[in-house]
Amino acid sequence: MRKDQTVVEMRGITKRFPGIVAxxxxxxxxxxxxxxxxxxxNGAGKSxxxxxxxxxxxxDEGEILINEQKVDIKDPKKAIxxxxxxxxQHFMLVEPYSVVQNxxxxxxxxKGVTIDYAQAVRKVEELSAKYGLQVEPHQLIKDISVGMQQRVEILKTLYRGADILIFDEPTAVLTPQEIKELMEIMRSLVNEGKTIILITHKLxxxxxxxxxxxxxxxxxVIDSVTVKxxxxxxxxAKMVGRKVSFSxxxxxxxxxxxxxKLSNVQALDNRGILALKNLSFELKKGxxxxxxGVEGNGQRELIEVITGLRxxxxxxxxxxxxxxxxxxxRQISESKVGYIPEDRHKTGLVLDFTVSENMVLKNYFYxxxxxxxxxxxxxxxxxxVDLISEYDVRTPSETTPARALSGGNQQKVIIAREVDSDPDLLIATQPTRGLDVGAIEFIHKKLIEQRDKGKAVLLYSLELDEIMNLSDRIAxxxxxxxxxxxxxxxxxxxEIGLMMSGSKSGGEESA
Known part of the structure; x- marks a missing residue:
C-alpha cells in the first residue's frame, strides 16, 4: 500500500432523521x-x-471507498x-466480565468445544505490549479506571484486526494524565501503520x-486543512461561525x-473507606x-454529601x-440549590423522556x-421552547427524546434546567465536559452571571484551566x-499542582 494512499473516502454522504439533516x-x-x-x-453531525x-x-445518499475500492457497509460486521x-464515547463493555472476556x-x-482462554490471553498481552497499552487481561472491567477501560476498547478493535480506528470524543471522560497517555498511544498506533479518525472539539x-x-x-463540511x-x-472560528474568546x-x-458552610465533615466512599476527613470550608454569595484535585481524592463524595446523595x-x-x-x-433542592451533575446519563437526565419533560424534572409538581x-x-x-432558544439546544423539537441529542446538547438541557430554577447555590460539576469551544464560552458566561447576581457557585472540574479562569477562590x-x-x-x-499531589499546602489551610 502506498504511503500517500487514501484509505477512507466518503463522497456526498447525506443522512436525514425526522426534522433534521444530520x-x-x-x-x-x-x-x-x-x-x-x-x-x-455538539450536534454538528460528526458522530x-x-x-x-x-x-x-x-x-440516504453518497458512497464510501476503503483503500480506493467502493464498499457497501450495511452493518458493523462488514466494517470490521x-x-x-x-x-x-460511551464504552461498550460488560462490567462483570474480565478484560480478556470483553x-x-x-x-x-x-480448543475443541471449549474457549481457548490461554491463546486469547497471549494475543491480548502481545497487542498490549506492542502498543504500550499496559492492560492486565484478568482484571474485571468494574475494577479498573475509566482510562484503562478505554484501553480495553482500543485492544478490542486491534484484536479484531482493525487498521482504521475511529475515536469518538475519546478524552471526554479522562483525567489530564490519562489524556497525555492516550496521545502517546495514538502516536504509537500510527507509527505501526494504523490510521486514526479523531472525532473531537478539543483544539x-x-x-x-x-x-x-x-x-x-x-x-x-466547512473546510479541510492541514494542522501545521x-x-x-x-x-x-470555522467551527462555530464566529470569533471565539478563549479567556x-x-x-x-x-x-x-x-x-x-461545612464543618468537620466525614463520609465514606462506596467501599466503606473514609473519603472525606474532617473537611471544612465556607462559600459566600457572590x-x-x-x-x-486529582480525580479520586474525595471531590465526588464532597458533592454527593452536599446534594443529599451520600x-x-x-x-x-x-x-x-x-x-x-x-x-x-429533593429537600436540599427546595432549599434553592441547583445541581449540574457529573454524569449526565446516570444522574442528569431521564434519557427516554422528552427534552421538555427533562427541563421540568425539578418542578413538574408545581x-x-x-x-x-x-x-x-x-x-x-x-x-x-423558550429555554431551547436561550441556551441554543440543537434539537429537532422540544418533544424529541433526550437520548436522541448529542452529548453536548444533553448537557445544555441540564444547565438550562438548573440555572432557570434560579438557585441561590449552584453546584456545577464538570459543567463543560464534552462541550465545544462555543458552548464552553456560553456556559462560562452563565456561571459568571450567576455569581454577579449574588448567587453562590461551587465549581468542581478536572480542567485546571477552567478552575483558574472561573474561580474567585480555589480549594x-x-x-x-x-x-x-x-x-x-x-x-x-x-503551585496548585504541587498541592494536588500532596507535596505542598497553602492559603487558608484546613485540617
Missing amino acids: NDSISFQVKKGEIHALLGE TLMNILFGLYEP ELGIGMIH IILGTEPT KEIMAVCSGVTIIRRGK DTTPDELA VEKQDANPSDSFL EILGIA RVESGEILIKDKPIHNLKP PEYNKNLFLNYDKINHHA VMYEGRIVGIVDPKKTSEQ
Whole structure:
C-alpha cells in the first residue's frame, strides 16, 4: 500500500432523521498513517458520519471507498471485515466480565468445544505490549479506571484486526494524565501503520497529534486543512461561525453573606473507606469557589454529601445556618440549590423522556405545570421552547427524546434546567465536559452571571484551566482533605499542582 494512499473516502454522504439533516452531502478523505480530526460543534453531525462509516447507520445518499475500492457497509460486521474499528464515547463493555472476556466477546478462539482462554490471553498481552497499552487481561472491567477501560476498547478493535480506528470524543471522560497517555498511544498506533479518525472539539488535542482536520458545521463540511497551516483561533472560528474568546472576562467578585458552610465533615466512599476527613470550608454569595484535585481524592463524595446523595458520618453542613446534611435530595433542592451533575446519563437526565419533560424534572409538581395530578404539557412545552432558544439546544423539537441529542446538547438541557430554577447555590460539576469551544464560552458566561447576581457557585472540574479562569477562590483537595484555599490571582498552576499531589499546602489551610 502506498504511503500517500487514501484509505477512507466518503463522497456526498447525506443522512436525514425526522426534522433534521444530520449530514448534508459530506465528502472527506483520510490518508494512510495519519491522525485526521473531525472537528465540529455538539450536534454538528460528526458522530453520525462515523456511525455510517462503521455500519451503525446507512446513508440516504453518497458512497464510501476503503483503500480506493467502493464498499457497501450495511452493518458493523462488514466494517470490521474491512479493517474498521470504533472506540465509542460511551464504552461498550460488560462490567462483570474480565478484560480478556470483553476483548474476545463474539470472536472467542476455541480448543475443541471449549474457549481457548490461554491463546486469547497471549494475543491480548502481545497487542498490549506492542502498543504500550499496559492492560492486565484478568482484571474485571468494574475494577479498573475509566482510562484503562478505554484501553480495553482500543485492544478490542486491534484484536479484531482493525487498521482504521475511529475515536469518538475519546478524552471526554479522562483525567489530564490519562489524556497525555492516550496521545502517546495514538502516536504509537500510527507509527505501526494504523490510521486514526479523531472525532473531537478539543483544539489543543488536534494541534498536538493530528496532521489533518475536517471542520463540520450544522451537517456540512466547512473546510479541510492541514494542522501545521492553521491556528486554534482559526479552527474555532470555522467551527462555530464566529470569533471565539478563549479567556473568561469577569469583574472582581463582591462576596456577601455566608451561604454554605461545612464543618468537620466525614463520609465514606462506596467501599466503606473514609473519603472525606474532617473537611471544612465556607462559600459566600457572590463568589465562585473552585474545587481542584486529582480525580479520586474525595471531590465526588464532597458533592454527593452536599446534594443529599451520600450520607454524612459526622460533622455538619449548613445552608443559611440551617443543617441540611442527610436530608433527601429533593429537600436540599427546595432549599434553592441547583445541581449540574457529573454524569449526565446516570444522574442528569431521564434519557427516554422528552427534552421538555427533562427541563421540568425539578418542578413538574408545581401548580404551573401540574393540575389535578395531570401534567399541563402545553405550558411544559412552551417553557422548553423558550429555554431551547436561550441556551441554543440543537434539537429537532422540544418533544424529541433526550437520548436522541448529542452529548453536548444533553448537557445544555441540564444547565438550562438548573440555572432557570434560579438557585441561590449552584453546584456545577464538570459543567463543560464534552462541550465545544462555543458552548464552553456560553456556559462560562452563565456561571459568571450567576455569581454577579449574588448567587453562590461551587465549581468542581478536572480542567485546571477552567478552575483558574472561573474561580474567585480555589480549594485544593488531597486524600479527602482540603490542603489549602488560594487566590487564583496570587498562585500558579505549578503551585496548585504541587498541592494536588500532596507535596505542598497553602492559603487558608484546613485540617
